[in-house]
Amino acid sequence: MKIDRLLSIVILLLNRPLIQAKELADMFEVSVRTIYRDIESINGAGIPVVTYQGSGGGIGLMPGYRLDRNVLSERELADIFTALQSVSSYGGGGHQLLMDKISSVIPPSQMEAFRSKTTQMIVDLSPWELMTPLEERIRLLKEALEEAVTVTFEYISAEGRVTRRTIEPYTLVLKGQSWYLYGFCTERQDFRLFKLLRMKALMKERRPYTRRDIPLQELPWGDGWKDPQQTAALTLRFAPEGRHLAEEYFDCETLQPDEHGGYTLTVHYPQNEWLYGFLLSFGTVLEVLAPAHVRRRLGEVARGVAAAYASDLTEPQ
Structure with a gap:
């Protein structure tokens, strides 16, 4: 990413008197034009970079300059x-x-x-499985961000609607355990957040765009989803045979042992279709005790799932 490249160039210039723009471009796999834009950014940050012309020229720091350690x-x-x-x-x-x-x-x-x-703290974001299509999407989107060109893809919403989008990519976001793309949607004429797992047929275009100012105080991956009007306080009960799942997914400090050998706890989650899929993923070891409207909706979804497999249950094995 750009900030990594800028820091690397500064450190290289601190350790070498001169370096060719072409060498830097080859080293970071970008164009010479991009390197010169980087030099302008470094100069703008107050580090005096000088370009010397001629056969013995190159890029270097102003004589006598030293970065304050x-x-x-x-x-x-x-x-x-x-x-x-x-x-x-x-x-x-x-x-x-x-x-x-x-x-x-x-x-x-x-x-x-x-x-x-x-080595006091190691954060490994890689999945347990082998190379996935998601990694290829991340690589392609990083290229589009670097080159400031638009991307197109089919997007499947949480409700199952499929739309074709053209996006000016702004940043990749890792929120929780999921990757998202934040960008300007040319169809909606507004910034949107897209989950990478919901993308299909992702393609990088050659159409460049000029980055707009991002309203940092309104970023959608902030705390807005925690608004009490958008979330529900859920009281959950795990059966004894589901204790290991409760301990896997929830903070053990919040788990209260009950008289049956299981756990009860209270959590706050956004009220959307994701919530019901998440709760159903625990199968029969989890019961939602409250609120009543979430419990009713969960029962409706569960009955729909059971109906889809009803014929399999009646057929002889």
Whole structure:
């Protein structure tokens, strides 16, 4: 991603007097034009980068300039390193060069302590299964974001409606355990959030776009879904044989043992179709005790599922 590349270029310039734009472009697999835009961004951040013309020229820092090492402490560098490791674990490759460069600025006498800090917490975002189509979508969307070109795809809504969308991609979002694309929908003329698992026939177009200002205070993956008007307080009861599932999916501090050997707990979830699918995924070991309207709706969905398999239940085995 761009911020990784900018940091890598700065660290390279700190360690080399001159470097060719073409070498940087090959190193980061981007165009020379993109490298020059990066140099403008670095200059805009207050780091004086100078371009020298001629056969012995290249890109370098202004003579005498040194980056204040106090700008980033060792603890902050370790935090950045840990974050890059986490992102690289799934759908965020290409950070190894930056991690190597960060390691290169740590004095040898402090390297053991630095490595200790970077292994105190490991966040592995990769799934248990092997390579999935989702990873290919992430790779393609990262390319579209880098090149600032639109993408098209078929999108299946939570209600099952299929629409064809053309999107100006703005950012990839990992919320909970799901990946989303936040972008400007040309059909709706507004920003929308799209779950990657609901995309089909994703294609990158050659049509460029100019990024708009994102209203950061209104980002849809914030806390808006927690609004009391959109959520329900659910009282759940797990049967004794479902205790392991309760302990797998819910905080053990919230689980209250009951007189039957099971668990009861109260959780808050958004009231939508996802909720009923999630609750039904626990099968017969879970019962919703309240509220009544969620309990009734869950019963309707369960009866619909049972009706779909009714013929199989009556046929001789």
